[in-house]
Each structure stands twice: as structure tokens, then as C-alpha cells.
Amino acid sequence: MPELPEVETIRQDLKKKILNQKINKIDIINKKSVRNAADIFVRALKGNYFSEISRVGKLLILHLHPGNKFLLIHLKMTGQLIYKSKQGMVAGGHGSEPDMELPNKHTRVVIELADKTKLFFNDLRKFGYLEIVDRARLEKIKSKFGIEPLTKDYTLSRLKEIIKKRKAPIKAVLLNQNLIAGIGNIYADEILFAARVRPDRTANGLTDKEIKRIYENGNKIIKKAIEYRGTTFNNYVDADGKRGNFMNFLRIYSKKEGEKCFRCPGNIIKVKVAGRGTRFCPKCQS
DNA sequence: AAGATTGTTGCTTA
DNA sequence: TTAAGCAACAATCT
Numbered sequence: 001m002p003e004l005p006e007v008e009t010i011r012q013d014l015k016k017k018i019l020n021q022k023i024n025k026i027d028i029i030n031k032k033s034v035r036n037a038a039d040i041f042v043r044a045l046k047g048n049y050f051s052e053i054s055r056v057g058k059l060l061i062l063h064l065h066p067g068n069k070f071l072l073i074h075l076k077m078t079g080q081l082i083y084k085s086k087q088g089m090v091a092g093g094h095g096s097e098p099d100m101e102l103p104n105k106h107t108r109v110v111i112e113l114a115d116k117t118k119l120f121f122n123d124l125r126k127f128g129y130l131e132i133v134d135r136a137r138l139e140k141i142k143s144k145f146g147i148e149p150l151t152k153d154y155t156l157s158r159l160k161e162i163i164k165k166r167k168a169p170i171k172a173v174l175l176n177q178n179l180i181a182g183i184g185n186i187y188a189d190e191i192l193f194a195a196r197v198r199p200d201r202t203a204n205g206l207t208d209k210e211i212k213r214i215y216e217n218g219n220k221i222i223k224k225a226i227e228y229r230g231t232t233f234n235n236y237v238d239a240d241g242k243r244g245n246f247m248n249f250l251r252i253y254s255k256k257e258g259e260k261c262f263r264c265p266g267n268i269i270k271v272k273v274a275g276r277g278t279r280f281c282p283k284c285q286s
Numbered sequence: 287a288a289g290a291t292t293g294t295t296g297c298t299t300a
Numbered sequence: 301t302t303a304a305g306c307a308a309c310a311a312t313c314t
Contacts, residue, residue: 001291127293127311298306
């Protein structure tokens, strides 16, 4: 599940690889993975350059010049964006197998650059998408996202404001992209465990102290997860096809029901909160 | 072999 | 008008 740290890792990687290279050829293997009509999609890309790569929440934004359009890429649950610098192999693979051949059976779109290097969009479950938008539509999409962790907008007082207005479970608030951008199921569980707050607590019932713990641990965990290049639980890989390293720091998402808590003598339980599988320790999270 | 998995949208209900 | 909850989507794994 690529969340903010995983998408940010890919963004930083790709920035070093694909900027200012002319786009030569587009291969749409799965039509459904592209939200535009094929001819419009191809025309917007071909002959242009990627001049910048930005991100909002889990959404990647590749800026196109001179066309002044934007390529949005959302990986949803199983998307991968792998850059192959020469014919043959990449460093790691889908899951753990090394030296993965590309394209493979999950490759949905291929973008070829002028020097014959290629960017592969793989997506096992076909939920992810690519879409060309103009600046007006981009701004409209961006405006719907909530505050972005690790930016100036993400302050304790803004977070308090958001949380105290909601009566949904706190986990639902953390997952709501319109309120806070970029947190998914893994980091929501990790942040709430670190903050010692039960995921099913009603948001507007949290104390200032608890919100502060969510704020501080949220910052800390997301920063560290980026530093360690994300979490590979199922099939996330970076732009080189390599796995992340944050799995070693997971304290709760990686636990099974009944396993001992990382922090106290309690046992982990698994329930559904906000429609998602949710692990927590009923003894030290309250 | 049914149920779980997960991010987002869109529908329904309150 | 807004929020909350949930089915749907695809494909695979248990």
C-alpha cells in the first residue's frame, strides 16, 4: 500500500532519473489504467519533457513541458512505477524476487524516453491510474486535499481544529484525504499505537494531550518512514524496483491477532474500524 | 471456498 | 449542506 512515504520515495527517485528527457513513445497495454482517451493521452506526452515531479498526498504529479499539462499517477494499492535504465533487468522485483524482467504480466503502461530508457507502470489489481490534466483541473484536485504532514500547514493547532470537529473514529479522520493528506492503513495504525490512542475512539472526544501525541508521533513516523524508503508489506517497490526498509520499524501493523504487544504485556487484537483491518493493543492504547 | 485485503469514489442515510 | 458509513471496484491469497 503506497502511502505518503512510499510515494515520496518514488518522487525523489524519479526526479533524479527522468527530468528533461524527451518522451518518445507511449505503450498503453491496459486501457483502463489510463483515464483519458488514448489519443489525447499520447498526444499530451509525446515530444514533451517532464520538467518537475511533485506530490499531493498519495498522488504523483509529473509536470509536462512545453505542453503545460500534468500527468497524474495514483498507485492505489498495488501500483508500481519502475524506471529501467537499460534493456534487461532492474535491481529488485515484484515482491522479493531479484532481477525482475520488465515488462511483466502486470505492466499496464510503458513510457519510453529519448535514450530508450523506460518507465513502467505496473498494477496487479488495476485500481491505479494515469491521467493527463490541465492546470485548472490540477488546482481543483489539489484543493480537495487536506493538510500535508511535514509541511508548514501541518501544525498542532490545525490538527486539533480538524479532529475536534469530527465525531467519526479517530482512525477514519487520519485516513480521510480531504482532512489530512497521505496517511493510509499502515501509518494510521502505527501513529495511533505510538500515540497510545485506540483507533476506534471518537475524534472529538480526544484530549489535547492525546492529539499532541498523535501530532508528534505522526511527524516522527512519517519522517522516519521516508528516510527508510517506505514499507514493503505486499508489493510496494521504489523506482529502482527495490523494497523499502521501514518494515523493521513497524510496531503494530505487522502483528497478528493475539501476538504480544511491543510495549506492554497486553495482546494485540484486530478489529474493523472505518471499514479497514485495524490492529491495536487494548491494554496500552486507550 | 468464502472472506479478507486496500484507496478512493459514489451512493444512501441521517 | 455536511458528515458518516458502506458497497463497489480487481485480483489474489488464505
